[in-house]
Amino acid sequence: MTQLPKGGGYLLGSTDPKNIFTPEDFNDEHRMIAETLSRFLEERIFPRMEEMDAKQEGLMREFLVEAGELGLLGADIPEEYGGSEIDEIFSTIIAEKLGATGAFAIGHGGHCGIGNLPIVYFGNEDQKSRYLPNIATAEKISAYALTEPGSGSDALSAKTKAVLSPDGKHYILNGDKTFISNAGIADMFIVYAKIDGEKFSAFIVDAHTDGLTTGAEEKKMGLKGSSTRSVFFDNVKVPVENLLYKPGKGHVVAFNILNIGRHKAAANSVGAAKYALDLSATYANERKQFKVPIAQFGMIKEKLAEMATRIYAAESTVYRTGGLLTEMINTLDPSGPDGYKVIAEGIEEYAVECSLEKVFATEMEAFVVDEGVQIHGGYGYIAEYPIERLYRDARIRRIFEGTNEINRIIIPTTLFRRAARGGFPLKDAMKELKVYLNGETVARENPGDVVQAIKDVFLFVMGVSYERYGDEILKQQEILGRLADLAIQAYTTESTWLRTQKTAAANGQNAKLKTNMATAFIYTTVEKTSLAAREIIATLVTGSELVNMQSDLNKLLNYTPIDIISLRQKIAGAISAAGKYVS
Known part of the structure; x- marks a missing residue:
């Protein structure tokens, strides 16, 4: 097995520059998928952003199906289950490119990020073969149902309950979830509930099961084109074979999936920030005041420079972490009896790096889009200009995948415990x-x-x-x-x-x-x-x-x-x- 750096090990010694991954290390396949995705976004997504934000019926599913046809949904899914099983760098590139698309990034990530990784990493062979091929093509849309009205950051205090039926064939779920992305279009959910009110566990739940309903669409500040609803479980019967991993081990599934989710959220932020800077630089070159392009004014120069500098730092950090995750995943052998444990411990190794990149990148994005609005002046406040949407869409990223406050606590706490x-x-x-x-x-x-x-x-x-x-x-x-x-x-x-x-x-x-x-x-x-x-x-x-x-x-x-x-x-x-x- 390759000797990998320990999580947090960057603090304890020097690192050879040759041993980190950077965007300059992209190979031809990496560049090809980046170019393919850029064309898809330019031709299909960006021209229809207004329709998406208006929640045009069927549009999100249409885009996800098209993404599946391009192989953009199967990056984390093994080839034997219909995916492409490419490395984490590919997934990072996809997440970065999608960052500027706002609602589509959430639809995509909710479906084939946190929505499928629990099955990829913790599902058994039967579960993988039944669900992953349909996720790779968007024949079935997935969603991740963890948050409850009374438990956001404190996920383990969830009240949703699962009880084994008398005949032992089903778990009966009762409770509700809130702020669930893709809920209005989902065909299946990854749901967390406590067996007998005690054992926090993960389940795959068919969205069309009797007793499962969703609430009205939430009216949000940003990401308006993504579906966000509450999900209700009223005596919902879930086959016992849809229990993920082991009873009482839902926290292992949830927290390790969130680590990967944090990495992808950081990549989303890099992509959104780059787009905001592109818009701002172009505007500053074209907008004249006192007969001079505002890009020539010292205060605007300072803004553009600091925006670019922080993006460069975040981009460097995200791809370094992507390289670590790729190397780590490549060393894992989940085929043995302790395969799940191997996966969980492998992902958890870089929990510190995933948390810190998520905090830094999302706060970088917040700074960049704010300065972007400022450079646009009054026009930045007008919905006609894309920077206005980027500003609104950015705000949520400091909240989901664990608030930045929670992630800040995770970083030193993990190091102290280690x-x-x-x-x-x-x-x-x-x-x-x-x-x-x-x-x-x-x-x-x-x-x-x-x-x-x-x-x-x-x-x-x-x-x-x-x-x-x-x-x-x-x-x-x-x-x-x-x-x-x-x-x-x-x-x-x-x-x-x-x-x-x-x-x-x-x-x-x-x-x-x-x-x-x-x-x-x-x-x-x-x-x-x-x-x-x-x-x-x-x-x-x-x-x-x-x-x-x-x-x-x-x-x-x-x-x-x-x-x-x-x-x-x-x-x-x-x-x-x-x-x-x-x-």
């Missing part, structure tokens, strides 16, 4: 840092050194937090949130810099632009690192101890500021010249 089990050597890392701090420290003189400073600060503050609180640190959400931000900053800056180094070593395209964007991002981010770390330290200690720790932070963050304004001017020039995002 450290307690010996899977994350925090104590050893702290010892090494103390040796460094007790020696003669030197200034961090280049972007790579500044990235290392960010990683060192995270480990230092994480260690100090644990020394102060012990296991009680898991109850200190304000500190956990800041630790999450530090972990995010470490991963995103490193991913960005590694990609840039890899491009430079290969004399790749736009190496100078990549270097400028990576450098601007890293030196901007380290200032945020400093603030978060100092806020945590000031909460943990006082007096002379605080003075000493502040001194340690100063040593770790000893770097020389750079001229970021000039860097942004160069970045903006490249974006304006192209009239779109380039990297």
Whole structure:
């Protein structure tokens, strides 16, 4: 088995740029599927966005069927069940490209992302053969039913109940789900319910079963073309053979599928943000004020540059994670008696990376679409302009697949728990840092050194937090949130810099632009690192101890500021010249 990096391992040592996946590593097949999807979106989806947002009857199903004919629904499904069984990079490319389509991205992801992965990873042979071929063609539309009126982030408090029938042939489901994407067009649901009110479990449920009904379509802020309804179960009979995995193991299915869902949501955000920047750059080149294109104004240059820089960082992070997931999935052998366990543990390995990329990318998207509206001025507020839809559609991504607050809690909590089990050597890392701090420290003189400073600060503050609180640190959400931000900053800056180094070593395209964007991002981010770390330290200690720790932070963050304004001017020039995002 290939030796893969451990989840969270990026914090503990250096990574060879050759060992990460970047968009520059796309092969001919990757590029072909990207081009195929781009044509499909340009010819079929974008021209009919208004009809989709008006929920034209049958349109979403029509588009999904067409996507199936192009092989865009079977990326995660094995060939033997009608899919194409291509790697996670293909799935990431598809998710990114679909990001700009708003409602269609949700219809697609609800159907062949979270809507089929529970069967792909946790279904038995009978379940896979009965359902996956129909999902790959959109003959049957799938939906994922987890959320309830009283349980969103706290999924395990679900009230939907399953009771075995007297003859032992069915589970009888009662309860209701809310905010279920694709509910109005679904032929089947992945439903979570508690057997006997106790054992949280997953089921495949036929949408046309007696007793299953849906509510009215929700009137939403964005994603108006996607179906979102409540689903009600009134003595719904589910054959026992439709239980997924094992009784009481629904959390294993749900949480691991959400990890993959978070990765794809992050890719969606990258695609939507690129489209928003393309629109904004084009508009800024065309719109004149005082007889000058507004793209030439310094304040607009700053916006375009920062939008591009954050997109570049998110894109680098998402494809690095996609590469990790691909390598991990390729090493899994689910054929043995513990196959399900192998899959669950494999996916869970990169739970930290999936959570942090989801937080970063969705918040990047929110920033980019907001600045896009600002660049458009009053026109950005008018529905005729696509940026208005992108602004509304973006808001939900910080909420679904686990709110960003929940994902922020997951990141340090997972690392603390791994450290307690010996899977994350925090104590050893702290010892090494103390040796460094007790020696003669030197200034961090280049972007790579500044990235290392960010990683060192995270480990230092994480260690100090644990020394102060012990296991009680898991109850200190304000500190956990800041630790999450530090972990995010470490991963995103490193991913960005590694990609840039890899491009430079290969004399790749736009190496100078990549270097400028990576450098601007890293030196901007380290200032945020400093603030978060100092806020945590000031909460943990006082007096002379605080003075000493502040001194340690100063040593770790000893770097020389750079001229970021000039860097942004160069970045903006490249974006304006192209009239779109380039990297």
